[in-house]
Amino acid sequence: MTTATYDHAPAHSGGGIGAWIFTTDHKRVGILYLIGSMAAFIVAGLMAIGIRIEQFAPGESGLIQYFVGDIGKRMTTGDAYNTALYFHGAAMILGFLIPGLTGFAANYLVPTMIGAKDVAFPRINALSVWLFYCGIILALLTFVIPDKPDVMWTGYPPYSIKTAGNTALYVFTVHLIGFSSILGAVNFITTIIYMRAPGMGWNQLNMFVWSILTGLTIQLIFVPVLAAAVTLLLLDKYVGTGFFDSARGGDPLLYENLFWFYSHPAVYVIFLPAMGLVYDIVATMAKKNIFNYKAAVYGGMCGLVVISGEVWVHHLYVAGMPNWLRIGMTMTTLMISLPVGLMVLSLWGTLYKGAITYNVAMMYAGLCFVLLLFGGLTGIPLAIVSMTVHFARTSFVHAHFHFIMGLFAAYAVFASVYFWFPAMTGRTADNAVSKLAFWLNVIGTQLTFWPLFIIGVDGMPRRYWDYSPEVVGAVRSENWTFYHHLSTYGAAITAAGIFLMIVGWVYSAFAGAHVGRNPWGSKSLEWTHASYPIGPGNFPEEVAVSADWTPYNYAK
Secondary structure, eight states: OOOOOOOOOOOOOOHHHHHHHOOOHHHHHHHHHHHHHHHHHHHHHHHHHHHHHHHHHSSOOOOHHHHHTTTTSSOOOHHHHHHHHHHHHHHHIIIIIIIIIIHHHHHHHHHHHTTSOOOOOOOHHHHHHHHHHHHHHHHHGGGGGSSSSOSTOOOOOTTHHHHOHHHHHHHHHHHHHHHHHHHHHHHHHHHHHOOOOOOOOOGGOHHHHHHHHHHHHHHHHHHHHHHHHHHHHHHHHTTTTOOOGGGGTOOHHHHHHHHHHHHHHHHHHHHHHHHHHHHHHHHHHOOOOOTHIIIIIIIIIIIHHHHGGOOOOSSSTTTOOOOOHHHHHHHHHHHHHHHHHHHHHHHHHHHOOOOOOOHHHHHHHHHHHHHHHHHHHHHHHSSSSHHHHHHHHHHHHHHIIIIIOOOOOHHHHHHHHHHHHHHHHHHOOHHHHHHHHHHHHHHHHHHHHHHHHHHHHTOOOOSSSSHHHHHOOOHHHHHHHHHHHHHHHHHHHHHHHHHHHHHHHHHHHHHHHHSSOOOOOOOOOHHSSSSSSSSSTSSSOOOOTTOOTTOOOOOO
């Protein structure tokens, strides 16, 4: 393998807003994805704070309308709460998690990890990020239009057809962000297949590259199903068709099946790249080869691609599905733990006897191990029909998916920013503020969601803004109030941690301590061969690798 080192500073492309608007540089596109996805994350987080305040105690708080832009309080508390839920769910999943992983991380890292100078289709790449921004801007119109969407991120009929809320805004947001993700999927799959450095075989790819390849394969297959479902929803509401109207021969359960036929595989579009990031951070900071690389890749990641489309009905166990289908989907949902288990064992094995360095990135990666454990364990009862009948519509479910999807993936993104911050800026974001932010995030998120598991087991419904004593009984209402207090305090602590983290990133980008090339001692190409910080064209000279090279060859 080439072993040249490059200590000179790269000549970066011109600055100014125009250079960013018209850029086709995959790294700048990645940064644009990061900015947009973090903006969506912040606004969605504000909605979560509003939800927590509304549920702090029984009765109306009188504040939720302000969170959704209804300053004149024309909306009822219930309608405003539904709008907050809509924006929180849609923005976190479609605006932050998927673009943060397959937009920011994939753009910045995949070409540099495989020795490519850019992606296969740079102009399509630029188009995809601006389609994403159009989707974000369209979603933000929620706060200024009078008929705010209130259909959750799911858009279930018949409510989404009969509501006075603007269902079209939801549909077009899904169209724009979905089309952006399809373009990204085609681009990165092509890039990985055809633009690897000479000599780089499939078993020499970074785990993150494999996770993007498999995750975007799922995205490419299933996004058109969601697009079709929401388009039919649009036609039902505004044209008068009856695809989901049972009185006219349609079936609302058809929509639920189409929606979850995409949306459960979408969990793995989020999960796989997050796992890939954690893999690369853990291997570098432990100075270990990936344990059982081939089993994790072909049995784990590729196994998820095969099974991901066979488990969606566990979201519909209480929606009138026949027993034979519920039993079959119980088996496939439990089977999904096999490829996930292979990856988790591989992660733990990679840590075993490693010389672990705990920087902030590794601290977040270590937290991901905990979230995987508890998120996975709490998912087992949700795979089993007899238990899901009780849990399906309770806060137990959203506590579970925040652990396994929301928090796990978000912390993987945060870890990646800290880990590759020197490659992006030549500076480090590791400092006392970042460590304080980490511990605030740990304490805050655990305090937020463990109480929701507890009251979920006791029957606290999801998506309900009130739990008055007149409805649930005095004793239960008092008990739930205590746990909602804890959860709201946890959300406030998390908000403080996120604020410090973002401020720390911005400060470090301009005034952080300079660090030398490859401060973590990685063997991966983006650290060993790319210009530093990574500039236009990525590599000062062509990269080729030998047959015995791997990005995890710490034994040599």
